[in-house]
Amino acid sequence: MIEDIINMIFNGTLNGAVLSLIALGYSLVYGVGGIMNLAHGAYFMLAGYLLLWGLPIFPGFLFLSAIFAVVIVTIIGGLTYILLIKPLQDSHVGVVLITFGLAFALEQFALIFSGTDSVSISDYILFSGTTAIFGYSMANQFIFFIIMSVVIVSLFALFISKSKLGKSIRAVSQDREAAVLMGINANRVLLYTVMISAFLAALGASLYLPGAALSGPSMAWTFLTSSFAVIILGGMGSLVGSVVGGYIVGFITSFTSIFIPNGPSWAHVVPLIVIIIVLIIRPQGLFGKKEIK
Amino acid sequence: MLKKEFQEKFTNFPNYFKSWIKTFTGGLTLFVVLSLIILPFLSQNQNFTHVFLRQFTLAMIFSIFAASWDLLTGISGQISFGHAIFFGIAGYICAYLISYQSYPIWIAIIIGALGAVFFGLIIGVPMLRLKGPYLALGTLAISLVLLKMFLMGSLSDIFFGSEGISALPKLSSDPVVEYLILLILMIISFIAIIQISKSKFGTVLKSIRDDETGADASGINTTRFKVYAFMLSALFAGIAGSCYALFATSVNPTGNFGAVISFYAILMASLGGLTTIRGSALGAFFFIFLEYSLIMAGVEIYVNMIFALLLILVVRFSEHGILKPLLERIKDVWDVLLGR
Amino acid sequence: MGVILEVKNLTKKFGGLTAVNDFSFEIKRGDFIGLIGPNGAGKTTVFNLISGFEKPSSGSIRFDGVNIAGLRPYKIVNKGIARTFQLVRSFKFLSLLDNVSVSCQSRRGREASKGVGIDAYASSILAAVGLVDKARIPPVILPHGDLRKLQIGKALGTNPELLLLDEPFSGLSHEEQQNLTDLILRLHEDGLTIFMTGHVLRELMNLVPRVIAMHQGKFIMDGTPQEVANNKIVLEAYLGKGSEEFA
Numbered sequence: 020m021i022e023d024i025i026n027m028i029f030n031g032t033l034n035g036a037v038l039s040l041i042a043l044g045y046s047l048v049y050g051v052g053g054i055m056n057l058a059h060g061a062y063f064m065l066a067g068y069l070l071l072w073g074l075p076i077f078p079g080f081l082f083l084s085a086i087f088a089v090v091i092v093t094i095i096g097g098l099t100y101i102l103l104i105k106p107l108q109d110s111h112v113g114v115v116l117i118t119f120g121l122a123f124a125l126e127q128f129a130l131i132f133s134g135t136d137s138v139s140i141s142d143y144i145l146f147s148g149t150t151a152i153f154g155y156s157m158a159n160q161f162i163f164f165i166i167m168s169v170v171i172v173s174l175f176a177l178f179i180s181k182s183k184l185g186k187s188i189r190a191v192s193q194d195r196e197a198a199v200l201m202g203i204n205a206n207r208v209l210l211y212t213v214m215i216s217a218f219l220a221a222l223g224a225s226l227y228l229p230g231a232a233l234s235g236p237s238m239a240w241t242f243l244t245s246s247f248a249v250i251i252l253g254g255m256g257s258l259v260g261s262v263v264g265g266y267i268v269g270f271i272t273s274f275t276s277i278f279i280p281n282g283p284s285w286a287h288v289v290p291l292i293v294i295i296i297v298l299i300i301r302p303q304g305l306f307g308k309k310e311i312k
Numbered sequence: 313m314l315k316k317e318f319q320e321k322f323t324n325f326p327n328y329f330k331s332w333i334k335t336f337t338g339g340l341t342l343f344v345v346l347s348l349i350i351l352p353f354l355s356q357n358q359n360f361t362h363v364f365l366r367q368f369t370l371a372m373i374f375s376i377f378a379a380s381w382d383l384l385t386g387i388s389g390q391i392s393f394g395h396a397i398f399f400g401i402a403g404y405i406c407a408y409l410i411s412y413q414s415y416p417i418w419i420a421i422i423i424g425a426l427g428a429v430f431f432g433l434i435i436g437v438p439m440l441r442l443k444g445p446y447l448a449l450g451t452l453a454i455s456l457v458l459l460k461m462f463l464m465g466s467l468s469d470i471f472f473g474s475e476g477i478s479a480l481p482k483l484s485s486d487p488v489v490e491y492l493i494l495l496i497l498m499i500i501s502f503i504a505i506i507q508i509s510k511s512k513f514g515t516v517l518k519s520i521r522d523d524e525t526g527a528d529a530s531g532i533n534t535t536r537f538k539v540y541a542f543m544l545s546a547l548f549a550g551i552a553g554s555c556y557a558l559f560a561t562s563v564n565p566t567g568n569f570g571a572v573i574s575f576y577a578i579l580m581a582s583l584g585g586l587t588t589i590r591g592s593a594l595g596a597f598f599f600i601f602l603e604y605s606l607i608m609a610g611v612e613i614y615v616n617m618i619f620a621l622l623l624i625l626v627v628r629f630s631e632h633g634i635l636k637p638l639l640e641r642i643k644d645v646w647d648v649l650l651g652r
Numbered sequence: 653m654g655v656i657l658e659v660k661n662l663t664k665k666f667g668g669l670t671a672v673n674d675f676s677f678e679i680k681r682g683d684f685i686g687l688i689g690p691n692g693a694g695k696t697t698v699f700n701l702i703s704g705f706e707k708p709s710s711g712s713i714r715f716d717g718v719n720i721a722g723l724r725p726y727k728i729v730n731k732g733i734a735r736t737f738q739l740v741r742s743f744k745f746l747s748l749l750d751n752v753s754v755s756c757q758s759r760r761g762r763e764a765s766k767g768v769g770i771d772a773y774a775s776s777i778l779a780a781v782g783l784v785d786k787a788r789i790p791p792v793i794l795p796h797g798d799l800r801k802l803q804i805g806k807a808l809g810t811n812p813e814l815l816l817l818d819e820p821f822s823g824l825s826h827e828e829q830q831n832l833t834d835l836i837l838r839l840h841e842d843g844l845t846i847f848m849t850g851h852v853l854r855e856l857m858n859l860v861p862r863v864i865a866m867h868q869g870k871f872i873m874d875g876t877p878q879e880v881a882n883n884k885i886v887l888e889a890y891l892g893k894g895s896e897e898f899a
Contacts, residue, residue, distance in 0.1 A: 055445030103628060112391055112586075113627055115445040116578065119393060120623035123575055127617035240571060244453045251446075287460040291453050298441050512757060512770055515746065519754040522743040529703070529737070531729035531758025531810045587745075 027277045031270035033161050036168035039265030040223035041242055042249035043172065043258060044216030050256030051192040052209045054104055057118040060243030061125040062217045066092045066224035067233045068129045071140050089221040096217025100210050122239060129236035139232040160230035167226050171219070172262055179258070188212055192256070248290035251297050254307020263305065268293055336643045341590060348495055352488045361487045366559075369491045371600035372498040373555050378580035378592035379505050380548035385578075386586040387509045388541035389521025391444060394451030395549055396573035397435065397458055398428040402550030403557035403568045404462075407477040417481065421554040428550025429543050436542035440535055443524075455574055462565035476564030483558050494555060498593070501548050506589050508544065517541055549577075572616065579623045656681045656814055656845055657702070657733075662711035664697055664869075671697040673869040675711070679814070679847060684840045686860040687849045688880070690890055694869040695849040696738055699816050703735045704728040715814070730759045734812035736803040738819045742791040748802060749787040752777050755809025764811035774809060781805040781835060797828030801835065808839075815839070817848040821855055833859060853890075857881060865889075 045059045066088045073084030099121060107113035149156040179185040190198040191208045199205050234241075246261075249268050253260025272289045276282040297304060332338035352365055381395050406424030409415040415423070439450045462471045484490045508514050519527045520534050527534050557563045580599050584591025599619070606615050657679040664672040672694045679685060687695050700706040702713055704725035713721040720728050734755075743751050752774040756765050765773030778784040781801040791799060800820055807815055817836070821829050833855070840846050850856040857863070857877040865872040865880050867889035873880060880886055 055449065057445070057449065103624065106628065111444045112385070112389075115391055115393075115448045116582065117624055117627045119448070119575075119578070120620050120627060124617055124620035124624065127614075127620055131613055131617060237571075240452070240456055243449070244456055247449045247453060255446075284461075288457050291457045294450060294453060295438050298438055302441055512753060515750045516754055516757055518746055519743045519751075522745055523741055525705075525725075526741045526743060526806075527754060528725040529705075529729065529735060530755040530806055531726050531734075531761060532754065533726050 023277050027270075027273045029157055029161075030273035030276070032165055032266070034269030034272050035266030036165045036269070037223060037227050037265075038245055038249050038269050039172060039262040040168055041220055042246040042253070042261035042265050043175065044219040045246045046250045046253070046256060046258055046261040047188075048213055048216045049250070050258065051188055051212045052104075052108075054108075054114055054209075054213075055118070056099065056104070056213065056216070057115060057243065058099060058122040058125060059216065059220060059246065060241070061122040061239040062092050062096060062220040063224045063242050064233075064236055064239035065095070065125050065129060066221035067140070067228040067238075068133060068236070070225055070228065071133070071138060071233065074140075085225040088225055089218060092221035092224075093214050093218045097210060097214045099217075100213040104213070105206070105209075122243070126236045126239050129239075133233075133236070135235045135237070137232055137234050140229050158230055164226045164230065168223070171222065175219070176258075184208075184211060245290045248293040250304075251294050252304055254304030257304070257306035260304055260306035336646060337590070345499065352491050365487050365491050367600055367604050368597075369487070369494050370559060371597045372491075372494040372593075373552050373559060374576065374580060374600060375498055375593040375596040376501045376555075377549055377552035378577050378584070378596045379502060379589050380545045380552065381577040382581040382584075382586065382589055382592045383505050383509065383548070384541055384545035386581060386588075387514060387521065388517040388538065388545075389524075390440070390538055390541060391448040392451045392545070393448040393574050393578070394435075394453070394455030395545075395577045396569050396571065397451070397455045398431060398546040398549035399553035399556065399573055399577075400455075400458070400462075400563075400565075400569035401431050402428040402553035403563045404471075404477070406554040407480055407557045407563040410480055411477050417483070417558065421551065421558070424554035424557075425547055425550035428546040428553065432543040432546030433539060436539040440538045440542070452571065452574065455569060455571060459565055459569040459571070462569060474565060476562060476567070478562035478564075480558055480561045480563075482561060483555065490559075497551065497555065501551065502589065502593065505548060509589060513537075513540075575616075575619075575623075579619055579626075582623060582626050654681055655679070656683075656716060657847070658712075658714040659698075659702070660712045660714075662698070662701060662713065663709045664694075664701055664706060665709045671869050672701065672708075675866065675869070675871050677864055677871065677874060679845060681813075681845055682843065683862065684846045684860050685848070686856045686863045686877075687847065687866065688851060688853060688856060688863055688886075689849075689866040689872075691851055692868075693851075693866050693889075695851070695866065696818055697869075698866070699735060699818050699849065702728075703733060703816060726758065729810050729812070732760065732811075732813035733816065734807035734810045734814075735816035736800070736807055736818055736820060738822070740796070740799045740803055742799060742802055742806075744792055745790060747788050747790055748778060748783055748794075748805075749774050751791065751802060752805050752809045755806045758810045760811045761809050777805050777808050780808065780838075782831070795828075796823050797825065797831060800824065800828075800832060804835065804839075812844070814845045814847065817846065819849055819851070821850060829855060853881070 041059070041063055045056065048054050048056050048059075069088035069091055070084055073087045077083040077087065099118070103117045103121060104114055107117055149158050150162060179188065187198070187203050187208050188211070190201065190203055191205050195205050198208075245268065249264040250256075250261055251264075252267060253262070253264025268290065271293065272286050275289055276286045279285055333342055348368070351368065352361070355361070377395070377399060380398075381392060384390050384392050384395075402424035404424075405427040406420045409420040409423060410417060435451070435454060439447060439454070442450050462476075463474050482490060483493050509517070516527070516532055516537055519530070519532070520537055524534055553568065557568070560567065576599065580595035581592045582595065583598055584593065584595030603615055603619075606612065606618065655678050659678070660676050662672055662675040663670065675694075675698065687698065689695050697706060701708050701721070704720070704723050704727070707722045711721070712719055715728075715731055715733060718731065720731060720733075723731075743754065746754075749771065753770050755761050756770045756774050756777075761773075762770075768776075775784060775787060778787055781804055783798060783801055783805060786794065786798070791802060794802070804815075804817070804820075820832060820836070824832065836846065836848075836859070848856070848860065857880075860877065862875070863877050863880045864874045865883070865886045867885070872885050872889070873883055875883075
């Protein structure tokens with residue numbers, strides 16, 4: 020029983036660490052530009068596959084492969100904005116359709132080169148082996164990841180509140196027109212925002228997936244759905260909400276997996292149930308504002 | 313009042329029909345329909361009837377599906393990324409009733425479609441609090457969850473697991489009859505959907521699409537109308553889904569609930585132009601034949617990626633789809649020929 | 653001639669900002685009233701509260717004796733209140749006739765159009781606002797003055813008893829203003845109760861027999877245009893402190 024609880028706590032924290040990183044970028048782009056980038060989950064997935072494909076290119080220099088993956092995905096994020104999102108910024112339906120198309124294209128791209136099977140990228144595990152805490156052994160890679168996730172989120176929080184770009188981003192998210200009047204190039208801010216969100220997703224993938232393995236290109240959709248549940252719970256456009264929401268959803272999922280009969284099957288449904296319950300009880304989520312259109 | 317409108321339409325029909333034929337779209341539509349009617353009788357060749365003609369039949373099934381999506385998204389402005397839900401549910405219900413309960417085919421199809429309508433209602437009510445991209449993602453999330461439920465885990469055993477149900481009968485053992493049945497279904501569905509979009513009810517749906525707050529301010533209970541749109545759309549998607557189950561003679565989770573199916577609806581309707589219903593048929597036919605050609609050319613593995621890129625291009629460069637500009641060119645030529 | 657709208661202690665807070673503060677007034681059937689106040693005084697918020705686009709933080713709004721505070725907009729429309737918007741909105745891709753026929757499909761609109769049919773009823777409304785010759789055209793190409801008339805037409809389609817007009821004259825040329833004024837006067841003569849906002853005083857003051865003035869969310873006074881124009885607080889609100897000398 021104790022072991023189950025520790026298992027749940029650990030897995031919950033792990034899930035939370037992943038989800039909060041992914042949802043953070045997703046929420047950022049929405050909060051700043053009102054853009055729902057449906058390709059966000061695909062960025063995460065693609066980073067994982069790039070990591071795998073980078074293996075033969077950088078033999079022995081695993082670090083370079085991770086940089087390769089992160090850089091490419093960040094660039095793709097930038098291109099997404101310039102080529103696809105910006106031209107369609109007046110049409111909500113258009114942005115949704117085109118980012119959906121991109122997500123599909125990226126998924127198919129990965130499918131063509133790697134097939135649907137699970138692949139492990141264990142060559143990347145930086146910290147192999149396990150550590151026993153309270154009698155439960157946890158993979159060191161995951162412990163490393165959780166720590167890194169917290170570090171990254173904290174650095175991001177610092178960035179957003181102290182740096183010049185961070186302040187510009189906040190200004191644009193609060194009132195775009197006012198920001199423009201103050202001389203901020205809103206267009207460039209949005210570009211950087213999308214790139215940062217892709218960067219966060221790719222970074223998260225590089226640190227997490229080596230331990231977790233790639234479950235197939237369709238994980239792009241799984242992570243997209245989960246991030247969606249997280250930002251609905253956390254509140255649309257709230258960065259704090261994405262982090263808090265990420266951990267809450269993470270814990271609910273691990274709780275379901277372990278303590279509910281047929282747990283792992285029901286764990287898939289958790290994001291959806293979260294979405295429905297939040298919508299019925301408190302549509303603005305924990306930290307969000309009521310949407311006024 | 314409704315009766316009066318109906319009576320007026322009925323008596324005016326012959327004149328209305330004549331003037332409709334004379335318009336470009338009217339004439340073209342009639343030409344296409346007549347061609348489709350004649351097509352199956354052009355050759356007795358087995359390859360023709362069993363392979364080539366069946367591609368048309370498939371295209372007609374997807375035309376109905378694409379048109380149902382267009383009704384919800386292009387006309388009512390509610391973006392659905394989970395249309396596979398209705399398609400799959402109807403297919404499964406239909407398959408189950410025929411295989412396990414020995415229902416006659418047509419009853420099973422109808423109940424399958426009604427099952428989809430019911431889902432339209434229960435999904436619509438919570439989901440319609442979401443707008444725009446949120447609704448899109450919400451519907452996508454539901455379709456993915458349904459897929460998972462049917463595919464993996466112990467729940468899926470109740471739902472026939474990853475193999476689904478197979479050995480279903482076809483609509484008819486003669487592909488020509490199958491084709492004609494679907495042709496009739498397609499024509500009826502399209503007339504119905506087009507009439508809905510042109511009716512007063514359709515005007516309200518369009519007003520919700522254009523300015524939901526404004527519609528609210530005009531005294532319209534937007535939630536109720538949105539739910540109606542969901543249910544109507546689900547009905548036609550369900551008809552398509554049931555027919556597809558019988559066309560493919562089997563149902564399985566990925567084939568009927570996969571996100572690709574939702575994607576196909578979006579792509580087909582977008583190709584033909586989001587706001588034109590008939591465009592969905594064009595998009596569907598274009599899609600099916602492009603897919604067929606690509607498979608024949610041996611590049612099957614690239615098919616979906618090509619379609620994804622196609623969607624990106626279409627959405628990026630033309631809100632009217634690629635076929636409409638093409639049609640406009642043809643129309644210009646037509647006008648010139650007629651000396652206008 | 654009873655009271656049609658009774659607003660008591662209406663308050664609306666947005667976070668730390670109090671947009672409407674303990675606001676109370678009454679409108680009787682058949683009245684024609686202007687609501688004035690400088691920009692940011694809270695006029696549109698009052699309209700939003702009455703028409704259901706905002707929920708009050710406290711206070712009550714009674715229409716024909718029934719409490720309507722917090723109801724959804726379409727329900728309030730179907731009780732008999734219709735409004736126009738400061739920033740003109742229309743169904744861009746529908747014809748003018750269709751724009752109005754949507755309103756005619758509200759519950760009240762349906763009842764009103766029962767004998768003649770929706771299209772005929774909508775046509776007659778377009779005729780009343782002077783737009784019937786443009787019935788088949790979509791709003792995108794219309795001049796601003798026509799769009800304002802369209803908004804009124806859409807509101808009329810719901811067969812309202814009380815019409816709220818939010819800054820109907822802004823952005824109009826002199827001729828368009830005159831046109832619109834004639835229309836509004838005609839509607840009032842036909843029995844419609846009209847409640848109108850504006851912040852340019854001259855056109856309003858010559859039009860309405862009674863004015864309610866507000867500033868920073870608070871009620872200042874209720875009287876004839878003459879009385880309001882001479883009121884010290886009103887003048888201060890518009891022109892700043894020390895301006896009583898200019899009265």
